[in-house]
Amino acid sequence: MPQMNANLNHQFNTNLSRVQPTPIRVFDNNASKIPGIVKLTLGEPDFNVPDVAKKAAIQSINDNDSHYSAGSGTPQLRQAIANYLQNRYDLTYDADSEIAVTIGATEAIYASLFAIINKGDQVLIPTPTFPLYEAIVNLLGGEAINIDTSDNDFVLSPDALKKALADHDHVKAIVLNYPSNPTGVTYSADQLKAIADVLADTDLVVIADEIYSELIYGGHHTSIAKFIPGQTIVLNGASKSGAMTGxxxxxMAAPAELMKRIGMVHSIMITSPSDPAMAAAVPIFDSDDGHQATLDMKAAYEARRDFLVAALQKLDFTVTTPRGAFYVFAKIPADQGTDDVKFATKLAQEGKVAVIPGSYFGDGGEGYLRLSYATSMDNLKLAVDRIKDLLNK
Ligand SMILES: Cc1ncc(COP(=O)(O)O)c(C=O)c1O
Known part of the structure; x- marks a missing residue:
């Protein structure tokens, strides 16, 4: 095995030293080594890819669909996405100039931020949230400004937004994620409108990560792009709604002038996404079978959520029923202290249940645990029994 020449240590992009390996992965990897552990750590569906999507991928392979597509994705998929945005969320985007297919929502987040951030630029990030945003901002030489939302039921209030804007001089963008990882909280149309009214008076770019938009239990998803489309980049994908993370x-969808810039970053980075994967996503976004598959998974998630929330409340965790995604963000019972890393470590080592400490999701997550219910009901029942045993010890 070759050893790296030690002199190369000086050759790296200095921004890399501002990024740490995500503690979520580290915690999950360590917990996974514990024999017999039940894992409620994963942020990905436990369902198989729907048949309609598998068949489309196989068809694409058999059709020798194996060439570079347009950088923004195949016309079929872009049209399916345009139809999806119109039909599901009443958003109008042109398939040719305002939509680009990315390598997961992850690449869309990266390309969007890359197109915006210069060294020292600030990005507002309501927390607790998905840690990738801050990591990418740091990697790009920007500065992430956390806005702790824990005292407002994990919803960004217009006043907190105004304060953050008044307190910082170099804010270029804001990242909003709803329904939220890790809290499962989502925004009503009125809440979004109130935030949009504040943002409309600024020249901030709004990065709206709506990857969990199809997983809303009761009610319907509204995008902030309904109110301020001219400054919003809508990010979404098939990973969660189509159970196809792999x-x-x-x-991403945005006005053509915005998309031109982000699309440049995107095509330089990836050339084009994979043909069979794009073919598979078409029916997820734009067919009755694909939609039904998502609805079936959603019904299963909802039943699991209801079970888990009720069970945790009985064990004296403080939990508000989350309206979206597949996470419960539970406050540790008062008699167990407030150190979420300590509690989660004990729960993994002694209770054999793996969950993610809330503080790993940024300011406001201290004292909480994120439990993913993207796992079977049997696993959830076992996990609850084990948590109960640990608390009774
Ligand atoms: C809020 C949020 N955004 C984006 C992603 C990444 O999505 P993808 O797998 O499509 O890259 C995740 C994955 O967990 C997520 O929770």
Missing amino acids: YRIGF
């Missing part, structure tokens, strides 16, 4: 299909 196919790596995401997308």
Whole structure:
């Protein structure tokens, strides 16, 4: 095995030293080594890819669909996405100039931020949230400004937004994620409108990560792009709604002038997404079978959520029923202290249940645990029994 020449240590992009390996992965990897552990750590569906999507991928392979596509994705998939945005969320985007298919929502987040951030630029990030945003901002030489939302039921209030804007001089963008990883909280149309009214008076770019938009239990998803489309980049994808995280299909939608810039970053980075994966995503976004598959998975998630929330409340965790995604963000019972890393470590080592400490999701997550219910009901029942045993010890 070759050893790296030690002199190369000086050759790296200095921004890399601002990024740490995500503690979520580290915690999950360590917990996974514990024999017999039940894992409620994963942020990905436990369902198989729907048949309609598998068949489309196989058809694409058999059709020798194996060439570079347009950088923004195949016309079929972009049209399917345009139809999806119109039909599901009443958003109008042109398939040719305002939509690009990305390698998961992850690449869409990266390309969007890359197109915006210069060294020292600030990005507002309501927390607790998905840690990738801050990591990418740091990697790009920007500065992430956390806005702790824990005292407002994990919802960004217009006043907190105004304060953050008044307190910082170099804010270029804001990242909003709803329904949220890790809290499962989502925004009503009125809440979004109130935030949009504040943002409309600024020249901030709004990065709206709506990857969990199809997983809303009761009510319907509204995008902030309904109110301020001219400054919003909508990010979404097939990973969660189509249970196809490994196919790596995401997308971004934005006004053509914005998309031109982000699309440049995107095509330089990836050339084009994979043909069979794009073919698989078409029916997820734009067919009755694909939609039904998502609805079936959603019904299963909802039943699991209801079970888990009720069970945790009985064990004296403080939990508000989350309206979206597949996470419960539970406050540790008062008699167990407030150190979430300590509690989660004990729960993994002694209770054999793996969950993610809330503080790993940024300011406001201290004292909480994120439990993913993207796992079977049997696993959830076992996990609850074990948590109960640990608390009774
Ligand atoms: C809020 C949020 N955004 C983006 C992603 C990444 O999505 P993808 O797998 O499509 O890259 C995740 C994955 O967990 C997520 O929770």
